[in-house]
Amino acid sequence: MMKQYFEELVSGIETKLREEPESISPRKVYALEVAKLGARLYSGKERISWCGIAVPFDLLSAMGITSCFVEFIGAMLASNNLAGDFIEASEHAGFGGDTCGYHRSVMGAAFKDIMPVPDFLIGTSCPCSGGLAIMENLAQHFKKDMFVLNIPQEESERSIVYLAEQIKKMVKFVSDHTGEPLDEDRLRNSIELTNQARELMLEIYGYAQQVPSPANGRIMGNLGIVIPLLFGTEAGVEICRIYRDTFAKMVENKISGVHNEKLRILWIQNRIQFKNPIVEMLEKEYGAAIVSDELNSVTWDPIDPDDPYIGMARRAISIPFNGPIKNRIKLLQNLARDYKIDGAVNPCNWGCRQGAGARGLIGEGLKEIGVPVLNLEVDCVDSRNFAEGQLRTRVEAFIEMLSNQ
Numbered sequence: 001m002m003k004q005y006f007e008e009l010v011s012g013i014e015t016k017l018r019e020e021p022e023s024i025s026p027r028k029v030y031a032l033e034v035a036k037l038g039a040r041l042y043s044g045k046e047r048i049s050w051c052g053i054a055v056p057f058d059l060l061s062a063m064g065i066t067s068c069f070v071e072f073i074g075a076m077l078a079s080n081n082l083a084g085d086f087i088e089a090s091e092h093a094g095f096g097g098d099t100c101g102y103h104r105s106v107m108g109a110a111f112k113d114i115m116p117v118p119d120f121l122i123g124t125s126c127p128c129s130g131g132l133a134i135m136e137n138l139a140q141h142f143k144k145d146m147f148v149l150n151i152p153q154e155e156s157e158r159s160i161v162y163l164a165e166q167i168k169k170m171v172k173f174v175s176d177h178t179g180e181p182l183d184e185d186r187l188r189n190s191i192e193l194t195n196q197a198r199e200l201m202l203e204i205y206g207y208a209q210q211v212p213s214p215a216n217g218r219i220m221g222n223l224g225i226v227i228p229l230l231f232g233t234e235a236g237v238e239i240c241r242i243y244r245d246t247f248a249k250m251v252e253n254k255i256s257g258v259h260n261e262k263l264r265i266l267w268i269q270n271r272i273q274f275k276n277p278i279v280e281m282l283e284k285e286y287g288a289a290i291v292s293d294e295l296n297s298v299t300w301d302p303i304d305p306d307d308p309y310i311g312m313a314r315r316a317i318s319i320p321f322n323g324p325i326k327n328r329i330k331l332l333q334n335l336a337r338d339y340k341i342d343g344a345v346n347p348c349n350w351g352c353r354q355g356a357g358a359r360g361l362i363g364e365g366l367k368e369i370g371v372p373v374l375n376l377e378v379d380c381v382d383s384r385n386f387a388e389g390q391l392r393t394r395v396e397a398f399i400e401m402l403s404n405q
Contacts, residue, residue, distance in 0.1 A: 002073075002114055005080070006038035026243040027219050033235045034226060038076065040066045041116050047178060048116055050138060052124030052131055053225070054151050054319055056167060056312040058232025060122075062190035063174050063182055067122070068229055070134065073109055074102035075222070078273035078381040086112060087382050099351040101381030103134040110141050117142050120177050122170060126151035127321030130351070147173040151316050153323045163313035190232030191305045197231060200240035201298050207247035208291055209339050212256030213264065214247040217279035217290035219257060221271050224295030262287035263402050266336055268294045268346035268362065268373070274383040278376075278395060282345075286399045292339045294320060294332065325358055329365035336371045343372045343402045350379040374398040 013032040017024055040046050046066040051057070053069045060067040077083040083101070086108030091097050093111060095104050109115045115138070123135035123146055132148070139146035149166050152159035171182050208215040223243075230236030250257070265288050272278065282288040299318040303311030320328045336344070344366055348356040356377075363373045376391055 002038070002076070003042035005076075006035050006042055009035040010039050024242075025219075026239070026246050029242050030223065030226075030239050033230060033239055036235075037066070037068065037229060038072075041068055044116075048118045049120055049122055049174075050115075050118045050135065051122045052126070052135060052149070054124040054126045054316045054322070055122050055149065056231075056316070057229050058190045058194045059167070059171070059187065059308070059312060060174070061232040062187040063171070063178070064180070065119075065174065065178075070106045070115075070138065071102040071131070072226075072229070073115060074105040074381050075273045077105050077109065078383070079275070081274060081383065083274070083381050084384055086114065087384075096351075100128075100130050100134075101350065101379040103130055105381050107134060107137060107141075110138055118144055120144055120173070121146040122173075123148045124151055124316070125149070126316070126319060128352070145173075145177065149316070151319075151322055155314070155317045155323065159317060160310060160313045163316060164309035167309050167312055187308060188305045191303050191308045191311075193233060193237055194231040195302045195305075197227070197236045197240045198298055198300075198302060200237065200244045201227070203244045204240060204247055205292070205296055205298070207244070207251050208296070210251050211264075211340060212254070212258075212261040213289055213291040213339075214250035214255065214257050215289065215291045216257030217265075217267070217283055219243075220290065220293055220296060221279075222293070224293050224297070256289070257291075258283045258287060258289035260287045261289045263289070263342045263399070264340055265290045266292050266294070266332070266339060266341045266344040266371070268332065268344055270347050270349045270352070270380040272347055272378060272380050274381070274386070276383075276386065277388065278345075278391065281392065281395060282399070286403075288342075288399060288402075290345075291341070292335055294335065297331065297335060299331070325361050328358070329362060332362060332366060333369050336366060336369060341371055342405070343374065343398065345374050345376065345398075347376045347378050347380055350377070350382075372398070372401065 013028060041048060047064060049060060049065050049067040050070050051067050057067055077086060083105040087104045089108035089111045090104040095107060121135055121139050121144060123132045125132055147170050152163055175181050267290050300315035320331050346359060348359050359375050366373050379385060
C-alpha cells in the first residue's frame with residue numbers, strides 16, 4: 001500500500017513539473033524529495049534504518065543508509081486519513097489509548113506489515129522517552145539490533161565529547177552490520193552539503209521574518225523537522241536553495257505568503273497531520289499568517305568537516321526539545337521577537353510531554369513578552385476524536401482577542 005502510494009506520488013509530481021515547469025514551487029520540490037525518500041524506504045532495495053529524531057542523518061547518508069525517524073510514517077498515514085486502523089491495531093495489542101498517536105500508528109503499521117523491515121535501528125533518548133520505547137518495541141518486533149544514542153541534557157564540553165564518542169561507536173555499529181567501513185571522503189562531502197543547507201536555512205528564515213512575510217502555514221509546515229532527513233544530500237541543498245530564491249523574490253516584490261496579512265502566528269511543535277481546516281481558517285478568513293514553526297530555526301554552528309563528530313554532537317544537544325524547558329522557552333521568546341509574532345498556537349498533542357506536558361510553562365513564558373498562546377487539546381495523528389466545531393469556536397475567540405489588543 002505505502003510502496004505504491006509513494007511511487008505514484010513521485011510519478012505524479014514529476015509529471016506535473018515536467019509538463020508545467022512554470023508550476024515549480026518550493027513546496028512541490030520539497031514534497032517530491034519527501035516522496036522519493038518514502039519510495040526508497042519501501043523499495044526493498046535499500047539498506048534501511050529506523051531512527052530517533054536526533055540521529056545524524058547526514059552521517060548515515062554518507063554510509064549509504066536510507067534512514068528516517070519512525071514518526072514520519074505516522075504523519076504519512078494521518079495525512080492520508082489512514083492512521084485510525086493502525087492505531088486501533090496497536091490499542092488492541094495493549095498500547096494505551098492515551099499515549100502518543102504517532103507511536104501508536106507506527107506500532108500498528110508494524111503489526112500489519114506496513115512498516116518496511118529495517119536492517120537495524122538507531123534510537124535516541126531525545127526528544128522523548130516514548131519515542132525510544134517505541135523503537136525498542138520495533139526492534140523486538142522485527143528482531144533486529146538497535147543502537148541507542150544517549151543525548152545529554154546539558155550542553156557542556158564534557159557532554160559534547162561524551163556524545164561525540166557515542167556517535168563514533170554508532171559508526172562502528174553500522175559498519176559491523178553493513179560490512180563496509182565509513183568512507184571519510186563521503187563523510188566530508190556530506191558535512192559540506194549540510195553546511196550549505198544550513199546557510200541557506202538562515203537566509204530562508206531571515207526572509208520569513210520580513211513584514212509582510214513570504215511564509216505561510218502550508219509552505220513552512222513541518223519543514224524544520226523534515227529537512228534534517230535530507231542533510232548531507234544534494235537534494236537537501238536544492239530544496240533550501242529554491243525556498244531561499246522564492247522568498248527573496250517575494251520580499252523584493254513585497255508579495256506576502258498570506259493575502260492581506262493582518263496577524264502573525266507562531267506554530268508550536270506539532271502540526272496536525274490529518275486534514276483539518278484550522279490553518280486555512282486562520283489565513284484565509286482572518287489574515288493570520290503562520291510565519292514560523294517552532295523548529296524553523298538554526299540552533300547549531302557549522303560543522304567542521306575535519307572534526308565532524310563534535311559538531312554533530314553539538315547539533316543534537318541543541319535541539320529545542322532537549323534539555324531544560326527554560327531553554328525551549330527562551331528559543332520561543334526569541335522566535336516571537338524575531339518574527340514579530342502576535343500570537344502562538346500550540347496543539348497539545350495527547351500523550352506528549354513536549355506538547356501537553358509543557359503547555360503551562362510555555363504559555364507563561366510567552367506571556368512574559370506579551371504573546372498570547374492558544375492551547376488546542378488534540379491528537380495530531382488520530383482524527384477520531386477531532387472536534388472541529390469546538391476548535392473552530394476557540395480559534396475564532398483567540399483571533400478576536402488578538403485583533404483587539
